[in-house]
Structures are given as structure tokens and as C-alpha cells.
Amino acid sequence: MPERVVGRTRELSTLTGLLDEVERGRGQGALLIGDAGIGKSTVAAALADVARDRGYAVAWGRCPETETLPYWPWRQAFRALGLSVEPADATLARTSMYAAVADRLGAVTAGQPAVIILEDVHLADGSTLALLRFVVGLLPELRCLLLVTSRDNAVDVPEQVAEALRALPPSFVRLPLTGLDRDATGELVAQVVGSADAAYADAVHARTGGNPFFVQELARWQAARGTTSTETPIGVRQVLDRRLARLDQHTYDVLAAAAVLGEDVGLDLLAAVVDTGRADLLAVLAAAVAARLAEVDGSRVRFAHSLVREVVYAGLGVHQRSALHLRAADSLADQNDAGQVAAHCRAAGAVERSREFALVAARAAQRQSGYEQAVRFYRWADLDDPVVRLELGAAQVLAGELAAGRDTLRAVARTTEDPELVARAVLAMGGGVGGFEVDLGDEEQTALLERVVPLLPDGASKAAAVARLALARIPTDRRDGPRQLADEAVRLARAAGDARAEVAALAVWCDVFSGPDHVAERIAAAERMLAIATGDLALVLLARRLLVVALLEQGRFAEADVQIAAFARAVLPLRLPLYSWLVPIWYGMRALMSGRLELAASCIAQATQLADDADSPNARLMVFALRAAHADLTGVVEELRAYVETVMGPFVGNPLVDGPSAYYFARAGSTEVARSIVRRRARDGLDAIPRDAEWLESLAFLGEAARVLGEPEAARLVYDALTPYAELWVIDGIGGACLGSVSLFLGRLAAHLGRPEARRLLENALEVHRTAGAETLAAETEKALAELGVPTVRAVGDAGELRCLGASWEATWRGVTAHVPDSKGIRDLAELLVRPRTPVSVLDLSGPGRVQGADLGPVLDQQARTAYRRRLLELEEELTEVTDPARAERLRDEREFLAHELASALGLGGRARSAGDPVERSRKAVSMRIGVAVKAIERVHPALGRHLRASIRTGRQCVYEPADDVTWHCQSAAGASGVTAT
Incomplete structure (x- = not known):
């Protein structure tokens, strides 16, 4: 067994087993935890070697002890994969940046499986942890193994890191590393000193607890003294001090400078701090490498162990340490890394200079959605400046320190006379211009806005402030005051030509003009918001939320389902509770309507957890609404x-x-x-x-x-x-429950009051309930009709129709009709639908004479692969600039298709796959085009899309197997046919 994996066979075997799962298409995660020196990096390096041999891309990221850019370890790892954690537009929110990371990581791992290793996560900042939580949620969809290493004791692991590690899902494999057992300790000692008797191995094991680093250090020290006695130095620190003392002064000075800079240091930066040429620096470091105190890897030098750095740093005098920190700050000042400059100035006692660079670093972190890191830097800056305190409060709110952030902002608003600053502070209390979660019970916010709004000049800021004031007055002003303010906010935003201010104003307008009299106007306003909110995901989600509710009120469930699906596609991969809780609420509401009670109960449980995670009062109210509707239905x-x-x-x-x-x-x-x-x-x-x-x-x-x-x-x-x-529907809140059409309630009231229109109203309700697929509501309506003595007839099974209209097809299912473009996949579906439960060969679907010959060589030749990659890069660039939502959707579909094609054409190590035999080529082609066709249908008719996805099986034989009886009438250019699936 190689030295590097002594005593770690079980852990390495577990990790290599996870690689097998990755190769089956299921992404995996593992957490390697243990004390300093326990062997985490050793096991990770062994896994990396195995992965490389199996054709994986291997990417490393290490969390530094010093302040650096947000997401630093992710930047290192993604750079190795050819990716970037930088947002395409620095003004975009974290959610938009994460969406881009998801897309790019998915595309890269589709082409080649990857192992991403994040080391020393106990040193991670909040931004790194936030992105870790997001990537963990993506893993099932990636061909990737994510390995995280961390210390596991309470001293070294901050609470926020401990909480993040505890929150990892059960599927994330946890591998605690403890000390080596007695036999492994003896083997390791023998490797170091050449041989070891049992008594000496027992003594070393007893002294070290099997910690591999301690074992090796004690064994090497023993070998240098030429004795098997266990009378070794009292502690590892003393061992390291003795080894350091054997270095010449120049080498020690270089290590001292490296210790000030961090555990993993660029050679160029170190050379600048010690004022030595790179060649000379490497010659000096050779002695440290030979002493196994440091390692040089390409352009970087790192300590052999974090304890080495700690010992060196602790041995510096106050004056020497301060001087080195100042030299480090000077060297970093021109490298656009204000955070590290601020940290070094702070450590050197240069307070004013530290504040200057801390403010630069805080604002940079804020622009990159590194809210947690921004808060830390703002606290180092000049907090006597009200603008800086305002920015601190805004960062605290966005970082999740809601109460503290609002207190900070409230203090700024109380003490400044600048109306613009007051307005900014109040808006920031609700999370910014959009205000996804505003505290309407805070009367002081309203009073502050009322004081400063008249003093603000016309423009975007005033528009946003007026809109927030309109929202704040809703609970107390039941007259026209809020409506007049909402109209004024929209006018001001449009006059200023500011899209974000207009979206915020329109959102408030929809809240102010809620109710049954303005449903159509709210739909128009939400559609306008969607059209102009491109580039700001939070505002897009706000627009979709408003549009979903208004569509539900009009009973336009197919359109609402499209918006719900779009909302879910945007937020579920991001795993952000603030937005995600709406998805299970809406899914649960739709499940109750169709009588899927178990699914609704599952949605309630999921929404409950997300509401707690988001700490959202709105979320908790909607959970109660959905739970009450479920309880009402089940009694x-x-x-x-x-x-x-x-x-x-x-x-x-x-x-x-x-x-x-x-x-x-x-x-x-x-x-x-x-x-x-x-x-x-x-x-x-x-x-x-x-x-x-x-x-x-x-x-x-x-x-x-x-x-x-x-x-x-x-x-x-x-x-x-x-x-x-009578034509509207009764919706609880923002979609917490659908209580039924108003005509149902009118029909039951009319029957109770003995009015003759009761039957007409209930029959109308029954029709619209059936059309909407609301089985539970239809059953309630039938019951009401039966009490009037009116019999109802229910169709046995479902019926569908698929008609070719030339360039498009018309699909009708459960009373809802939609249109999709003509394609080979749609024609394949028509062939399957009229032959239910009858397997159809892919050669028949491909058509006679289309597939000939045997092996056709590579799936994609080199020229095609190059063209695909070039087009993928073009699509990435176009997607950063496109403003039309429909065009963006088409570009994303093309990107997904090309990425899938490349993944299908390349095997491990990037080797081209052969096209194979004719049936296999037909299977891939038919499966792809049927999948694309079902996806196209799902966009415009979600209910039919779900049915087809659940009922169509593809392979060398394709078959349509519906769970229940279905009658399909399919008409192509050649004629019509109708078959019932039984």
C-alpha cells in the first residue's frame, strides 16, 4: 500500500465507490472530517489520483485563513474546470449568479465527470458556504463527486460552518477520520524510519492517538536522534520549533513572510514581500521543502501543515509581524484585492488605511452577492459615516441578519437629515427596491417615508419611496390614499425611465388594486413587469407570483401552471427558501384540486420546512391555508x-x-x-x-x-x-388554496335560498371544475346538484385529440387546447397514441430505408464537436445580453440540446463514442426527438405534458402506457384515427 493511504483503505474504498455512482449518472457528495493532521488531505489526494486514472477532471479549492475575495475556494476549483464564479453582470443578485453557475457546471460535467475537492471548509466565509449549499442541491443532476474536508472540533469550527455541515442532506456521505489503529501506526512508523519494533509502535500510538501527522513527526524526530526511545519532545510545536531552528536565517525569514500571507501563497507575491527574485526564492525554499515544512506546487507555495504556519507566525515578534503585514499590504495594493489589504493593515495596526480598503472590499463583495463577507468588511470601515452604516444595514438584511440590519438602518434614518438617505434606509429594510418581504407592521417606517417623500426630487428614488409608502398605508388607510400613491409611483417611475423602479411600483400597484374588480388590470401589470424585469431574477419572480394569482382568480389554470413551472425552474435549483416555499404551496394547491391527497400532504410538509427556513410570515400563513384546505377536505x-x-x-x-x-x-x-x-x-x-x-x-x-x-x-x-x-374563482391568499369557482358558492347559496337559478349556477360550476381538472371540486358540485335532484353523468376515462394543422399541431386534453410546432417527435407521439400499450420498434418510427449500414464511426466527428463547442460559447454570450424572455428560452433550449449531444458523443477522458449499430442509432434519435416534443408540449400544456412524460416509454421499443383508460383521436395529413387505451 502506498504511504499516502496507510490505514485509510475503508475511506478510500467508500469514495471510489461513489465514483461508480457518478458514472451511472447520479452525482454524489462526501464530507471528510477530522482533527488537524488526521489525514484528510492525504485521502483527498489519493482519491484525486484514482479519479484522474479513470478519466475525471479534478479540481481543488482551499479555504484560506486570511481575508480574500468572495467564493475564493470555488474560484480555484472552477478555474480548474474552465469555469468562473464571477457574475456576468456585477449588478445582478446572487440568485442570478447561482443560476449561471448551475448552467455552466451542468454543461461541463455532462462532457466529462469531475471531482471537486474543497479543503478546510472550517475556514470558509459565508459566501463560500452559501454556494456550497447551492451546489449540494445540484449534485443529483451532475456527473460530479463533491468532496468537502473540514476539522470537526468546536474550537476550530465556527458555528455558521458547523450549522452548514449539519444541514448537509442525508445522502451526503460523512467520513469521520479518527486516529490510525495500532497496526497502521506501526506500518506508518516503519515507512518513516525503515523498521519499528512492536513496543516502539505501541508507545507512539499511545502518545499520538494515531494522528498521522504526529506519528510521522515523532518518528522522524526519533530517526534523526537515532534512538527508539519515546523520550521525544513534549509536543508537536516543540518538534516544529526544533526543525525550524535548523533552517538558515534567510529561509526562516521567507517562511515568516509566507506565514503572514497565509497557508497557500503565490510565489510572485511572496517574492515581492521579501524583495527577492523568483529564482532566488525557489532556491531558498528548497531547504524548507527538504525539511518537509513547505511544498512548492507550480506557482504557489504552501505549508506542509497548518500547524507549521501557526508555529512560525506565533514565533514572530510584534514589530516584525507588523512590518511584514505592512509589506504584504503594499504588495497587494495594486492587485485589486482590497479585502486582503484591509486585513493586513488591520493586523499591522494601520487603522485608517485598513478602513479605507475595507470599504472598497465591502462594496466589491456586495456587488458580487457576498453579503456575509460584505458585513465583515463594513464593520472594519468608518462607521461614523452614515452612508457606510446604511450600506452595512442593507448587507445585514440580505445576509439574513434581518433584525440587526433593520436596527442599523433605522438608526441611520433617525439621525440623518438627508431625505435620499432616509428613503434608501427604509427601502433597504424590506430587502431593497423590490421588497419581497416588507414589515407592514413597522409604523416608524411609514412615518419616516411620510416625512421625506415630499422632500425628494422626482425620479426613480422618489418613485420607489412613494410605492413603499402606498404599501405601508394599506393596513390603515381604507380610502383612496394608497391607490393614489400607487398611481403616482408608476407615473414617476415611467417618467424617470427606470425599469427597476417601475417594476417595484407596479408590484405595489397590484397589491393596492387587489380584489375582484381589477383582475384583468393586474394581469396586464404583471405581464408588463415580466417584460421589463429581465436581468433581475428577484423582480422576475415577484412578477410571476402576481401573475400566477391573477390567472388563478380568472380560472386560467393552464396558463397559471406555465408560470408556476417557470417559477419553479428558476428557484428550485437555487435552494433559496425565501422564494422556494411558494412552489410546494402551489403544487399542493393543484394536488388538492385533483384529489391527490398524499401529494398534497407531502407538499405541506415541504412548505412547512421552507417557511421555517425563510422565517417568512407570508409563507407560514400560506402553509396554514393549505393545511386547513387539506383538513377541510379530509374532515x-x-x-x-x-x-x-x-x-x-x-x-x-x-x-x-x-x-x-x-x-x-x-x-x-x-x-x-x-x-x-x-x-x-x-x-x-x-x-x-x-x-x-x-x-x-x-x-x-x-x-x-x-x-x-x-x-x-x-x-x-x-x-x-x-x-x-360568478366567472371568477376563490383563491386563498397568494395561492394557498383554491376553494372553487364563485358559481359553486352562488349555486349552493341559491339552492339554500330556494332560488331557481341554483341549477344553472351549479351546472356551470361543474363544467368549469371539470375543465380545470379539479376533481375534488367537481365532486362537491355533483353533490350539490344531487341534493337538487339533478343527476350527473361522468365520462369513463379521459379523451384527447391531436390534429395536424400543417406547420403546427393542435393538442386537446381535459378540455384545454394548446398548439405546438410540427416536428418528427410530434409525429412519433401520434403514432404511439393511436397504438396504446403496443410496443413500436424505433426502426418503424424512423421510417423505411432511413437507417442502413453497420458502424458509422464517431457519433460526432471532430469538426462537428468543434462547431458544437463554438456554438455553446456563442450561446453563453448571447444569453448574457438577451432581453426577450421568449428568445432567452429558445437559446437555453438550444444550449441544453447541444450540451446533451456533446455528452452523448464523448466518453470518459473526452474520447469519441462510436455511433454503433442501426437500431441503437435509431433508439437515440427517436428517444431524443420524443423527449423534445414532450418538453415542447409541457411548456404550453403542463397537464398533457405530465401525462405523456408518465405514460411514454422509449428504448428500442417505444410504447404509450397510460395508467387509466384514454381515448385518443389523432389526425395527421394522411387522415384520422381513434383508439381507446384500456
Whole structure:
């Protein structure tokens, strides 16, 4: 066994086993933890050797002890893979940069599997940890093994790192390294000194606990003294001191400068600090390398172990240490690394200079979404400057220090007379211009805005401040004040020509003009937001959220599903709870509508966890809404009672929640409490209920409570109020639950009141519920019709239609029709749909005479591979500039296709794959084009896309196997046919 893997056979075997999984297409992760010197780097290096032999790209990144650029270890690793962690546009948010990382990492590993090794993560900054959490979430989709090493004791590992490591998913393999056992210790000692008797090996093991570094140091020291006695130096520090003392002064001085610079140092920088030419520096370092105190690797020098650096640094006097830090700062000043300059100046006691560079570093980190690092640097800067304190507060909010950040910003706003600065501080309290999570209960923010808005000049800043003021006044001003302010904010933003300010103003406009009277206008506003918010993912997500809710209110579920899918595609790979919690909420809402109760329950659990992670009040409210809808459907009375007590209890007496409170109190068995609420609301009238986003829901619940409790006066009031909105749907909050069409509630109220239009309303509700695939709501409607004595007929199985219109195809499924362009894949689908459960050979789908011959050589020749790679680079450049969402989607599809083609054409080590036999070539071609066709359908008709994805099997034989009976009518240019899948 080689020296480097003594005693680590099991760990190395586990890691090489993970490589097998990577080669099967499933990305893996592993955490190697243990004390300093325990052998983490040794095992990682052995794995790297194995991976290289198997054709992997191997990339290393090491977390430094000194301050450096955000994401430093990722920069090192990605550079080895030909990638960059830099955002294409420094103004973009972290989410946009992460999306780019995901795309590029996926493309690289599709072409060649990779091992990424991040060492010493216990030294990682917040930016590095944030990107680690993101990449871990991507692993299942990558051909990549991510190996992380870290110390594991409480002294060396900060809490934020410990928390990040604890949060790694269960699938992330944890390999704790402990000391070598007695036999391995003896073997290691023997390798160092040539031979070792059992007694000496036992003594070394007892003294070191099997720590490989200690073992080797003690053994080497023993070999130098020529004795087998265990009367060695008391500690490793003393051993290192003795070894250092044997160096000549010049070599020691170079190591001292290196210790000040860090554990892993560039040779050019070290040469500048010690004022020595590179050739001379290498000659001096040779002695340190021979003493195994340092290693030279290409253009860098690193200490053999972190303890070596610690010993050298601790041995420096105060004056020498300060002088070296100042020399380091001078050498780094021209290298655009303000963070390290600030750190060295700070260590040298040069406070003013440290503040100057800290501010530069903080702003650079902020631009690159390194919020945690920005906070650290801002705290080193001149906090007497209110602008710097404002920037610190904004960084704290974005870094997750919400309460502390708002306190910092509030202090700035209270103490400055500059209205622009006050407005910026208040906007930053909600996370910036977009304000995804604004605290509407903070009255001081409102007061501050009211003071400074009249003093601001017209422009983007005033537009954003006016919009936030409009939002802040919603809870207290039920007149036209917020609406007038929202209109003014939009006007100011458009006059200023500022897209971000306009998106923020339109978002507030949608909130202010929520409710059933402005659904169409809100859809138009959200579509405008989507059109102009390109490049800022947070604002795009805000626009999609508003659009989803408005589409749901109009019952346009297919279009809403498209927006939900787009939202999910953007946020799920990023693993950001602040945005991600909406996805399981919406998926759970749709699952409840279609009767998939287990899936809905799973979505509730996922949304609950994300709401806690995001610490979002909105998220928790929507989780309660989805949970209550699930409990209402399944009849879990205890769950409903808990919902009433936890959510409705604090709002008792608020007219807005009278309806839901009365309904859930009645369902939970508290009928007298429910009756008192219904009668009070009927007596006081419905005008007190705010006509906002919750108005339809509040009235629908109030009407249901009145119907269940037998309160005709309240039922009549609700019926009259809801009648103008029969075509809309009742949606809880921002999609927490879909309660059904308004016509369902009107139909049940009409039946309760004995009105003749009850049947018409319920039959209309049944039609729209079935069209929307809302099986649970359709069943409720059928029940209401049955109580009127109206029989209902349900079709057995589903029916679909696929018609060729020349250049496009028309697909109809469950009452929804969509159009897709003509393609070979669509024609393949038509062939399969009319032959359900009948395997069809790919040669038949390829057509007669299309595939001939045997081996056709490489899948892609060299010229084609070069052209594909060149086009991929062009697509990356185009995607950084494109503003049209539709064109961007097409470019991403082309990029995904080309990356897949390259991955299919290249094997391990970049070797070209052979095209193979005719059937295999047809299998790949047919599978690819069917997959592309299903994806195209899924974009415009998600429900049909999901059905086809679940029912189509591809291979050498392709087959359509639906779970239930389906009748398809397919008409191509050659004619029509219809077959039922049974």
C-alpha cells in the first residue's frame, strides 16, 4: 500500500465507490472530517489520483485563513474546470449568479465527470458556504463527486460552518477520520524510519492517538536522534520549533513572510514581500521543502501543515509581524484585492488605511452577492459615516441578519437629515427596491417615508419611496390614499425611465388594486413587469407570483401552471427558501384540486420546512391555508380547530377574517361561536370587509357558514355581493388554496335560498371544475346538484385529440387546447397514441430505408464537436445580453440540446463514442426527438405534458402506457384515427 493511504483503505474504498455512482449518472457528495493532521488531505489526494486514472477532471479549492475575495475556494476549483464564479453582470443578485453557475457546471460535467475537492471548509466565509449549499442541491443532476474536508472540533469550527455541515442532506456521505489503529501506526512508523519494533509502535500510538501527522513527526524526530526511545519532545510545536531552528536565517525569514500571507501563497507575491527574485526564492525554499515544512506546487507555495504556519507566525515578534503585514499590504495594493489589504493593515495596526480598503472590499463583495463577507468588511470601515452604516444595514438584511440590519438602518434614518438617505434606509429594510418581504407592521417606517417623500426630487428614488409608502398605508388607510400613491409611483417611475423602479411600483400597484374588480388590470401589470424585469431574477419572480394569482382568480389554470413551472425552474435549483416555499404551496394547491391527497400532504410538509427556513410570515400563513384546505377536505376536525386557534384567534373582531373564522369554527364544532360571528356581520353589513385580495374568500366562507348554520339573512347578503363575480374563482391568499369557482358558492347559496337559478349556477360550476381538472371540486358540485335532484353523468376515462394543422399541431386534453410546432417527435407521439400499450420498434418510427449500414464511426466527428463547442460559447454570450424572455428560452433550449449531444458523443477522458449499430442509432434519435416534443408540449400544456412524460416509454421499443383508460383521436395529413387505451 502506498504511504499516502496507510490505514485509510475503508475511506478510500467508500469514495471510489461513489465514483461508480457518478458514472451511472447520479452525482454524489462526501464530507471528510477530522482533527488537524488526521489525514484528510492525504485521502483527498489519493482519491484525486484514482479519479484522474479513470478519466475525471479534478479540481481543488482551499479555504484560506486570511481575508480574500468572495467564493475564493470555488474560484480555484472552477478555474480548474474552465469555469468562473464571477457574475456576468456585477449588478445582478446572487440568485442570478447561482443560476449561471448551475448552467455552466451542468454543461461541463455532462462532457466529462469531475471531482471537486474543497479543503478546510472550517475556514470558509459565508459566501463560500452559501454556494456550497447551492451546489449540494445540484449534485443529483451532475456527473460530479463533491468532496468537502473540514476539522470537526468546536474550537476550530465556527458555528455558521458547523450549522452548514449539519444541514448537509442525508445522502451526503460523512467520513469521520479518527486516529490510525495500532497496526497502521506501526506500518506508518516503519515507512518513516525503515523498521519499528512492536513496543516502539505501541508507545507512539499511545502518545499520538494515531494522528498521522504526529506519528510521522515523532518518528522522524526519533530517526534523526537515532534512538527508539519515546523520550521525544513534549509536543508537536516543540518538534516544529526544533526543525525550524535548523533552517538558515534567510529561509526562516521567507517562511515568516509566507506565514503572514497565509497557508497557500503565490510565489510572485511572496517574492515581492521579501524583495527577492523568483529564482532566488525557489532556491531558498528548497531547504524548507527538504525539511518537509513547505511544498512548492507550480506557482504557489504552501505549508506542509497548518500547524507549521501557526508555529512560525506565533514565533514572530510584534514589530516584525507588523512590518511584514505592512509589506504584504503594499504588495497587494495594486492587485485589486482590497479585502486582503484591509486585513493586513488591520493586523499591522494601520487603522485608517485598513478602513479605507475595507470599504472598497465591502462594496466589491456586495456587488458580487457576498453579503456575509460584505458585513465583515463594513464593520472594519468608518462607521461614523452614515452612508457606510446604511450600506452595512442593507448587507445585514440580505445576509439574513434581518433584525440587526433593520436596527442599523433605522438608526441611520433617525439621525440623518438627508431625505435620499432616509428613503434608501427604509427601502433597504424590506430587502431593497423590490421588497419581497416588507414589515407592514413597522409604523416608524411609514412615518419616516411620510416625512421625506415630499422632500425628494422626482425620479426613480422618489418613485420607489412613494410605492413603499402606498404599501405601508394599506393596513390603515381604507380610502383612496394608497391607490393614489400607487398611481403616482408608476407615473414617476415611467417618467424617470427606470425599469427597476417601475417594476417595484407596479408590484405595489397590484397589491393596492387587489380584489375582484381589477383582475384583468393586474394581469396586464404583471405581464408588463415580466417584460421589463429581465436581468433581475428577484423582480422576475415577484412578477410571476402576481401573475400566477391573477390567472388563478380568472380560472386560467393552464396558463397559471406555465408560470408556476417557470417559477419553479428558476428557484428550485437555487435552494433559496425565501422564494422556494411558494412552489410546494402551489403544487399542493393543484394536488388538492385533483384529489391527490398524499401529494398534497407531502407538499405541506415541504412548505412547512421552507417557511421555517425563510422565517417568512407570508409563507407560514400560506402553509396554514393549505393545511386547513387539506383538513377541510379530509374532515380532520382537530386540524381545523388548531388552524382557528393559531391563525384566526389573533384576528377575532377583524371583519376581514369573520368569514373564514365563522366557517372553520362551524366545521370544528363551535357552532354558537360561528353563529354569533355570522349574525354580527349580517347586522353590521358587508361594507366593513376590505375589498382586497381576501374579499372574495372572506365572503365565500361567510356564505358557507351562513348556509351550514341556517342563517338566511347573511346568506342573502353574501349572494347579492358575490353575484357580479360568478366567472371568477376563490383563491386563498397568494395561492394557498383554491376553494372553487364563485358559481359553486352562488349555486349552493341559491339552492339554500330556494332560488331557481341554483341549477344553472351549479351546472356551470361543474363544467368549469371539470375543465380545470379539479376533481375534488367537481365532486362537491355533483353533490350539490344531487341534493337538487339533478343527476350527473361522468365520462369513463379521459379523451384527447391531436390534429395536424400543417406547420403546427393542435393538442386537446381535459378540455384545454394548446398548439405546438410540427416536428418528427410530434409525429412519433401520434403514432404511439393511436397504438396504446403496443410496443413500436424505433426502426418503424424512423421510417423505411432511413437507417442502413453497420458502424458509422464517431457519433460526432471532430469538426462537428468543434462547431458544437463554438456554438455553446456563442450561446453563453448571447444569453448574457438577451432581453426577450421568449428568445432567452429558445437559446437555453438550444444550449441544453447541444450540451446533451456533446455528452452523448464523448466518453470518459473526452474520447469519441462510436455511433454503433442501426437500431441503437435509431433508439437515440427517436428517444431524443420524443423527449423534445414532450418538453415542447409541457411548456404550453403542463397537464398533457405530465401525462405523456408518465405514460411514454422509449428504448428500442417505444410504447404509450397510460395508467387509466384514454381515448385518443389523432389526425395527421394522411387522415384520422381513434383508439381507446384500456
